[in-house]
Amino acid sequence: MATKLLMSGNEAIALGAYEAGVALGCGYPGTPSTEIIETLVRRPDVYTEWSVNEKVALEVGLGAALAGGRALVTMKHVGLNVAADPLFTSAYTGVNAGLVVVTADDPSMHSSQNEQDNRNYALAAKLPMFEPSDAREARELTRAAFELSEAYDTPVLLRSTTRLSHATGVVEVDEDAPAPQRHPLGFERQPAKYVMIPSNAKRRRVDVEDRWARLREAVETHPANRVEPGSSDIGVITSGVPYEYVREVLPDAGVLKLGIVHPLPRRLVEDFARQYRTVYVVEELDPVIETQVRAWGIACHGKDVFPSIGEFSPGTLRAALGLPQPETIAEPAVEVPPRFPALCVGCPHGHVYNALRERGMVVSGDIGCYSLGVMPPYSAMDTLLDMGASVTMAHGMDAVLQGQPDRPPVAAVIGDSTFAHSGLTGLLNACWNQRDGLFIVLDNGTTAMTGGQPNPLSGERLGREDTMHLDYGYLARAFGIPEENFAAVDANNRKAVTAAIDDLAGRSGVRLLAVIGMCIIEAKDLKKIDKFVGKRDARKLELIEVDAHAHA
Amino acid sequence: MPTPDPVRGTVNENVPGGQPVGDKVWNVLLVGVGGQGVVLASDILAAAALEAGWDVKKSEIHGMSQRGGSVFSHVRFGPIVHSPTIPRGEVDVLASLERIEALRWSGWAHPGAAVCYVDHEIHPQGVRAYNPGVDDEIARLFGTTIRFEDHALKSRISAKVKNTALLGAISLLVPIPQQAFLAALAGHVPARTEEANATAFAIGREIGSSALAEATEMAEMAGRPAPEQEPTHVE
Ligand SMILES: Cc1ncc(C[n+]2csc(CCOP(=O)(O)OP(=O)(O)O)c2C)c(N)n1
Ligand code: SF4
Secondary structure (H helix, E strand, O other): OEEEEEEEHHHHHHHHHHHOOOOEEEEOOOOOOOHHHHHHOOOOOOEEEEOOOHHHHHHHHHHHHHOOOOEEEEEEHHHHHHOHHHHHHHHHHOOOOOEEEEEEEOOOOOOOOOOOOOHHHHHHHOOOEEOOOOHHHHHHHHHHHHHHHHHOOOOEEEEEEHHHHOEEEEEEEEOOOOOOOOOOOOOOOOHHHHOOOHHHHHHHHHHHHHHHHHHHHHHHHOOOEEEEOOOOOEEEEEEOOHHHHHHHHOOOOEEEEEOEEEOOOHHHHHHHHHOOOEEEEEOOOOOHHHHHHHHOOOOOEOOOOOOOOOOOOHHHHHHHHOOOOOOOOOOOOOOOOOOOOOOOOOOOOHHHHHHHHHOOOEEEOOOOHHHHHHOOOOOOOOEOOOOOHHHHHHHHHHHHHOOOOOOOOEEEEEEHHHHHHHHHHHHHHHHHOOOOEEEEEEEOOOEOOOOOEOOOOOOEEHHHEEOOOOOHHHHHHHOOOOHHHEEEEEOOOHHHHHHHHHHHHOOOOEEEEEEEOOOHHHHHHHHHOOOHHHHHHHHHOOOEOHHHHOOO | OOEEEOOOEEEOOOOHHHOEOOOOOEEEEEEEEOOOOHHHHHHHHHHHHHHOOOEEEEEEOOOHHHOOOEEEEEEEEEOOOOOOOOOOOOEEEEEEOOHHHHHHOHHHEEEEEEEEEEOOOOOOOOOOOOOOOHHHHHHHHOOEEEEEOHHHHHOOOOHHHHHHHHHHHHOOOOOOOHHHHHHHHHHHOOHHHHHHHHHHHHHHHHHHHHHHHHHHHHHHHHOOOOOOOOOOOOO
């Protein structure tokens, strides 16, 4: 029996992947993509994991696909930068079983450090890309993406945006549907296809081009692309969530709705454009569709009227088209003070920032809850670029500032999940190159920023299963950090935190400080499942307070 | 789904009386501060709208806003809903769990829109008190105002179910039957709190009804039109 359910775009992507018989789902958390894996984990017949980072996740997914298991890999837009290396060459190897890579973009940067438009990756890597516009379509197009992936032996990108991933819509689910069909498992040795040494890659390069020609043909008639005839002389080419704004604001326009944004169906576009006097291309961020449409000699309006910055809304379209805006309530005459996000009261990250600011340190920052250290009352962060960059940028500063008379003390701060994601390699680089620097891991026992996922330092994996955790003391030894240059302190013991910073700031070489506390939201969650005491005590074992090994 | 009727327009059989409602999409904006239960309340409202037979969309921003920031959720329902976000100026009902937040989001509402809010204050960092006149300003800007006095509310229900009381007030202003709200509530709260939630919902309706009755009386005295209230609010 069919039931109507309310579902977010992310939940719908997970459902579509499940219905497509996915055997493996993995990714690295990142708003707005995180809930896809968190939904898929509830399916016991699918292997799911949080991977250490996006590059790892994509490679895990490709391995699964080559061995015959359909795989879903998820990440936020900047995650695809990390995974770009395997992405480009996976176009050459092909996939065997279907591989769908979800990139969740964040126009308007609600929770991101940049606003890149990942449709550009589809163009650059020669990969097909789907873009649904609501939850119902997210489920359908995810299934279609797996079909296309297998039919054309190619990884397929599925682009979401915040207003798809985190918007809820009605999805009809058939509870009596038969169990999903799965691709037969097994790895077939084909080194000419899977071992990308230059001689093989050169041949595969030609295959990619062949496949592309066939895909171009396929999208002309693929049901994901459809024409909705209109009664006015305006025709709109659009895709994704902006399609919904077009329907809202221009109910009479003809619409070419693209469910596949790469490659574009050229004949379909040309036929459509011919029927309307004025053609608009409505797309957020970059003029990806518009540039191609113009190159085919089709006159259209796009970024000459619509903004390139930020997400759209019905109001954006009305403003661009010169349509009247709805009247709103007047501006309040009473002042409304701004409300900025801040670290929670009792957050274990807080004290470190106080200590660093008081000591006038230059703080090379990183991404996570602890990024809020840049805000008052702490105001203790000087750089933030991408995950892992705290360690490496501090290294670069030190490399050129060394020997300067008024060289400021530099500290890098990095969260536990971020450290595992891409801080470790930077730290190894600093140790290997014998740099100087204070590297502080702010370990709160979880990946708090994205809603509390386990990570390789937290002792749990996806689904809160117990597992190993990276031990800071052994890590320091393995990286050749002298014993006196390493300390692990309790984040709630302010004196110990301050003493450790003072002690380590006065030493030379690479110094590693692990500040171990627990996110108060994580603590609440652990208490609900009776795991708090156990986890807290396990974490205490990590502590080696500076005083304890009394530096002689 | 509501059935289109060639004479009366779209009719929703689940709404009392099955009145024609045209193509109107109803827009409710729920706001508050991280941790107040804004998203749960919007989930329940969306589920109630689905239960009532409407097409529904809902949109919010997760992430940084959870750390003490301002939280909002757009809920839209009607015969067919396109945009997942409410266009600015089209909010019919603004519901706020915090006093100043009701004012912060007022610009999203159309003149004549309704507001229901709890006058509880959670001050942003560095703010000791709000400027005077917040409640008067809210009452002046909106067509219909239902204000929940926090200290009075607290003596009757637990702080955890304030969002449910707000839903009770919303239920007076939108074309969704009460039973649909109660069914949606039951589907979203733990069984052991179902009763507390049902009570909070009833109290919200009661406070809302008397606020609306009082406003009608005042309007009559002043010769102004009475505040709009479902199910007379039909286009
Ligand atoms: C490449 C990339 N992937 C994912 C993200 C999203 N993201 C930002 S910070 C973060 C992890 C934060 O966890 P942690 O370092 O443990 O710090 P916490 O938030 O717990 O303080 C994630 C997943 C990102 N910004 N960039
Ligand atoms: S969620 Fe956790 S880590 Fe983030 S600010 Fe709150 S206590 Fe700190």
